[in-house]
Amino acid sequence: MQLKKPKPIRRLLTAATSTLLAGTAQQVVAAEKTPWQVDSAFLYYSEQDRVTVYEPVVAVRQETGDDEFVGMRLVLDSMTGASPNGAIPTDSPQTFTSPSGVSTYTTPAGETPLDSSFHDTRAAISADWEMPLDERLKAVFGGNFSREYDYTSLGVDATFSWDLNQRNTTLTTGLSMSQDQINPVGGVPTGLSPVPTTAGGQKSTEGDSETKDISGLLLGMTQVIGPKTLLQVNYTFADEQGYLTDPYKLLSVLDNSGQLRASDPYVYEKRPDSRQRQALYVKGVHQFGADVLHASYRYYWDDWGVTSHTYDLHYRYELAGGRHYLQPHLRYYLQNKADFYHYSLEDNNIPAYASADYRLGDMSTTTIGLKYGLVLGESHEFGARLESMQQKAEGDAPFEDNTAVIFQLNYSFLF
Amino acid sequence: MVVATEPSLLLERHDGYFCSRFHAMASPCELLIETTDQALAEHLGRLARDEALRIEHKFSRYRDDNIIFQINHSHGQAVAVDEETADLLDYAKFCYELSDGMFDITSGVLGKAWRFDGHTAVPDEVTIEQLLNHVGWQKLNWSRPQLILREGMQIDLGGIGKEYAVDRVAGLVQAQTDCSVLINFGGDLFSTRARQAGKAWQIGIEQPDYDKLHKQAVANKLIEITTGGLATSGDARRHIIKDGKRYGHILNPKTGWPVHGAPCSVTVAAVSCTEAGILATLAMLQGEHAEDFLVTQDVPYWVVR
Amino acid sequence: MKTMSLILLLALLAGGCSSMGVQPWQRGHLAKQKMQLDPYPLDAFLDDHIYFSKESSSGGAGVGGGGCGCN
Numbered sequence: 007m008q009l010k011k012p013k014p015i016r017r018l019l020t021a022a023t024s025t026l027l028a029g030t031a032q033q034v035v036a037a038e039k040t041p042w043q044v045d046s047a048f049l050y051y052s053e054q055d056r057v058t059v060y061e062p063v064v065a066v067r068q069e070t071g072d073d074e075f076v077g078m079r080l081v082l083d084s085m086t087g088a089s090p091n092g093a094i095p096t097d098s099p100q101t102f103t104s105p106s107g108v109s110t111y112t113t114p115a116g117e118t119p120l121d122s123s124f125h126d127t128r129a130a131i132s133a134d135w136e137m138p139l140d141e142r143l144k145a146v147f148g149g150n151f152s153r154e155y156d157y158t159s160l161g162v163d164a165t166f167s168w169d170l171n172q173r174n175t176t177l178t179t180g181l182s183m184s185q186d187q188i189n190p191v192g193g194v195p196t197g198l199s200p201v202p203t204t205a206g207g208q209k210s211t212e213g214d215s216e217t218k219d220i221s222g223l224l225l226g227m228t229q230v231i232g233p234k235t236l237l238q239v240n241y242t243f244a245d246e247q248g249y250l251t252d253p254y255k256l257l258s259v260l261d262n263s264g265q266l267r268a269s270d271p272y273v274y275e276k277r278p279d280s281r282q283r284q285a286l287y288v289k290g291v292h293q294f295g296a297d298v299l300h301a302s303y304r305y306y307w308d309d310w311g312v313t314s315h316t317y318d319l320h321y322r323y324e325l326a327g328g329r330h331y332l333q334p335h336l337r338y339y340l341q342n343k344a345d346f347y348h349y350s351l352e353d354n355n356i357p358a359y360a361s362a363d364y365r366l367g368d369m370s371t372t373t374i375g376l377k378y379g380l381v382l383g384e385s386h387e388f389g390a391r392l393e394s395m396q397q398k399a400e401g402d403a404p405f406e407d408n409t410a411v412i413f414q415l416n417y418s419f420l421f
Numbered sequence: 422m423v424v425a426t427e428p429s430l431l432l433e434r435h436d437g438y439f440c441s442r443f444h445a446m447a448s449p450c451e452l453l454i455e456t457t458d459q460a461l462a463e464h465l466g467r468l469a470r471d472e473a474l475r476i477e478h479k480f481s482r483y484r485d486d487n488i489i490f491q492i493n494h495s496h497g498q499a500v501a502v503d504e505e506t507a508d509l510l511d512y513a514k515f516c517y518e519l520s521d522g523m524f525d526i527t528s529g530v531l532g533k534a535w536r537f538d539g540h541t542a543v544p545d546e547v548t549i550e551q552l553l554n555h556v557g558w559q560k561l562n563w564s565r566p567q568l569i570l571r572e573g574m575q576i577d578l579g580g581i582g583k584e585y586a587v588d589r590v591a592g593l594v595q596a597q598t599d600c601s602v603l604i605n606f607g608g609d610l611f612s613t614r615a616r617q618a619g620k621a622w623q624i625g626i627e628q629p630d631y632d633k634l635h636k637q638a639v640a641n642k643l644i645e646i647t648t649g650g651l652a653t654s655g656d657a658r659r660h661i662i663k664d665g666k667r668y669g670h671i672l673n674p675k676t677g678w679p680v681h682g683a684p685c686s687v688t689v690a691a692v693s694c695t696e697a698g699i700l701a702t703l704a705m706l707q708g709e710h711a712e713d714f715l716v717t718q719d720v721p722y723w724v725v726r
Numbered sequence: 727m728k729t730m731s732l733i734l735l736l737a738l739l740a741g742g743c744s745s746m747g748v749q750p751w752q753r754g755h756l757a758k759q760k761m762q763l764d765p766y767p768l769d770a771f772l773d774d775h776i777y778f779s780k781e782s783s784s785g786g787a788g789v790g791g792g793g794c795g796c797n
Contacts, residue, residue, distance in 0.1 A: 011713075011717070012707065012710070012713055012714040012717040012718075013717070014717050014718060014719070015519050015520075015703075015718065016691075016696075016700070016718045016719065016720060018519060019516075019519060019696055019699060019700070020691070020692055020693075020696055022512060022515045022516075022519075023512070023692075023693050023695050023696045023699075024692075024693070025508075025512075026508050026509070026511075026512045026585075026695065027585075027588045027589070027592060027693060027695065033648060033649065033692065034648065034649030034650070034690050034691055034692050034720070034721065035615070035621075035646070035647035035648050035649060036644060036645070036646040036647065036649055036651060036690035036721050037644070037645055037721065038642055038643065038644050038645070038723065039623065039643045039644065039645045040643075041643070045767070045768050046768075047768045047769070047772065049772045051776060061772065061775075063768055063771070063772065065767070065768060079771075083775075128794060130794075152793070152794060154794070157793075157794060159793040159794065161793070163789055165789065171746075171747055172747060172749070172750060173750075174746060174747025174748065175747070180788070180789035181789065182789045184793060186793045218793070220793065222785070222789045223789065224788065224789035228763065229746060229747070230746070230747045230748055230756065231746055231747075232748065233748050233752045233753070233754070233755055233756065234755050234756075234761075236756065236761065236763065238763055240786060240787065242785035242786055242788075242789060243785075244784070244785055283783075283784065283785055284785075285783070285784075285785040285786040286786075287785075287786030287787060289763060289787075291761060291762075291763060293755055293760075293761060298760045298761060300765075302786075302787075304783070304785075304786040304787075306783040306784075306785065306786070310782075312782045312783065314781070314782070314783045316783065316786070322760055339777070339781060339783075341781060341782060341783065344782065365780060365781060365782050366782050369781075371777070371780065371781060377769075389766070389769075391769070395776075395780075397780065408780070412776065414769070414772060416766070416768060416769070726750075
């Protein structure tokens with residue numbers, strides 16, 4: 007077509023047009039009104055006899071220019087209840103000091119010890135800015151900040167997406183960096199040092215706070231396979247340096263008769279101060295008629311010896327009328343333990359690193375759920391989902407199952 | 422709510438304004454009048470309808486009793502035209518020169534070869550060549566008020582008719598009232614003045630389903646217009662697909678073929694609807710360079726690809 | 727070694743995929759919200775948070791996102 011630069015003709019055209027017409031407006035004032043897309047949700051998560059979380063979220067997004075978007079998200083999560091502290095159940099009651107050292111709590115015989123001193127509210131805010139760098143290249147820059155009484159996190163990230171093959175292939179690169187600060191109640195306990203068992207007992211500490219630096223990398227590719235089929239393949243890498251231990255978790259130390267040893271029966275856990283995580287993720291999306299299937303698989307491995315497989319499936323089943331849908335969801339997660347995971351420790355055989363946190367052990371998580379969605383108009387939708395999650399031990403360590411119910415309500419609209 | 426009807430005119434009352442609707446130039450037409458005076462709204466509605474129908478009857482190429490029919494069946498004889506037609510022909514000539522021949526009201530005959538319903542075969546070179554013999558403003562003789570068309574040539578004012586009608590109605594309406602009036606003839610529109618209390622008239626631009634992948638589904642664009650004109654060129658649905666290639670419906674009058682890489686639609690805002698329409702059409706004719714053209718003209722625009 | 731072969735695999739996939747795909751006018755279905763890779767970002771965000779707190783794996787779908795002292 008025209009290869010030469012276009013010439014400005016508007017003024018001449020305006021003059022000619024006003025000769026043609028009786029009178030014209032003196033000026034043009036016309037602009038695109040861009041609404042705010044508001045997504046809100048409320049999550050209720052409740053474990054049997056353990057932790058309950060209430061989590062409201064609000065996210066807003068707006069188009070601020072040609073293919074330029076700005077978004078913000080605010081999350082509050084309020085947690086109550088008790089979590090396992092890492093000690094194993096025994097035939098007699100056990101007493102532990104709370105992290106502050108000021109009070110104690112007792113677990114009845116035969117029960118998994120749970121620490122109920124966590125009544126925590128966390129607030130997190132994040133913002134992102136999406137802009138085109140070129141016709142085929144787009145960038146998203148983001149930042150996030152979160153705060154709870156003993157933990158602060160600040161991070162930034164950038165993701166670049168490059169479209170090829172008539173936008174059928176998209177290559178994505180992402181980078182992130184964050185720094186977390188932990189200020190545990192009662193100070194940072196010295197790893198593998200004894201846990202006081204009487205009120206007022208002092209634990210050995212390394213100071214009041216520690217930090218953790220995390221950097222992440224993403225390499226991904228999205229490919230359009232057909233008019234109703236998409237495939238995504240991602241590789242992610244994360245490097246964590248600093249304090250990676252959970253300051254509130256401990257391990258039981260048993261003597262050679264299998265009973266808790268008489269003096270210093272519990273020690274604080276200690277994890278390495280570096281961790282490199284990698285994951286390979288594949289996701290497919292396919293439309294069957296009006297229904298849509300999303301299926302993904304992730305293989306994860308890190309240098310702590312943890313490997314896992316995550317299978318996730320949801321099928322959006324459109325109901326008659328096209329205004330609402332049902333979406334069953336199935337997720338199965340299988341994890342192999344970390345090298346330093348121990349159910350309990352043996353006296354005189356304390357390793358360099360150890361943790362009894364079941365979340366580092368051989369375990370599986372099975373989630374089954376159903377979502378109902380109602381489309382009320384353009385970008386105007388209501389949704390409700392109910393899921394059941396069950397975690398169980400899959401190896402030698404006989405830790406208790408963790409069962410939870412997940413209930414979430416969503417409401418999105420244009421403002 | 423509907424407050425009055427007569428054959429071919431409907432009046433509705435809304436919160437703060439009236440809406441008068443009728444059908445003309447193969448489009449749904451409406452007048453939004455910011456007033457509480459129903460009699461005024463009815464009067465302006467009738468005025469707009471009458472003027473729109475007048476222009477349609479005068480310049481439609483589907484009628485056999487107007488100046489266009491006379492011109493297109495003149496068989497090479499000179500036709501003396503009236504003032505209004507002469508003004509439009511002067512304007513068409515000006516646009517032809519300004520656009521280096523891309524805007525050409527004699528290119529209508531090419532439509533005989535192309536029927537854009539998504540199925541028909543692409544015409545062959547010979548057919549196009551033959552039709553091109555009858556295309557080209559430079560081949561006719563315009564010497565106000567005489568127009569001489571060669572045998573086989575046709576003129577078609579469809580490309581500016583609707584926008585021109587919008588601006589004519591705007592002129593008539595402005596002479597009758599100071600209220601803000603939005604004239605909207607099937608998406609070509611004009612707002613006579615700013616509304617009260619900083620409000621603006623809101624128009625939705627339909628987006629076709631096939632668009633870039635966005636984080637969320639693409640919403641219809643909502644344009645707020647305070648003053649000025651807005652026109653849209655293009656139609657997402659009219660095209661031919663052959664051998665896996667898509668041919669849009671905007672034809673290059675010099676080659677007879679659809680413009681390569683034309684957007685689905687171009688919407689432009691300008692001081693008059695006619696000017697907006699010319700700019701939108703010229704942008705479409707630039708094909709994949711539509712955006713470059715519009716940026717150079719320094720006008721608000723929205724391109725859908 | 728494992729990492730290198732993965733990156734190589736991704737690169738091969740990228741090269742091999744150059745002939746697959748759809749024409750711009752066939753993107754009708756792909757433009758719909760339910761066909762996006764992440765159609766309900768809030769659902770995914772909340773789930774990620776649950777599983778990050780209750781399991782030892784993370785990553786795969788995205789990068790960054792913020793930490794918590796989840797216990």
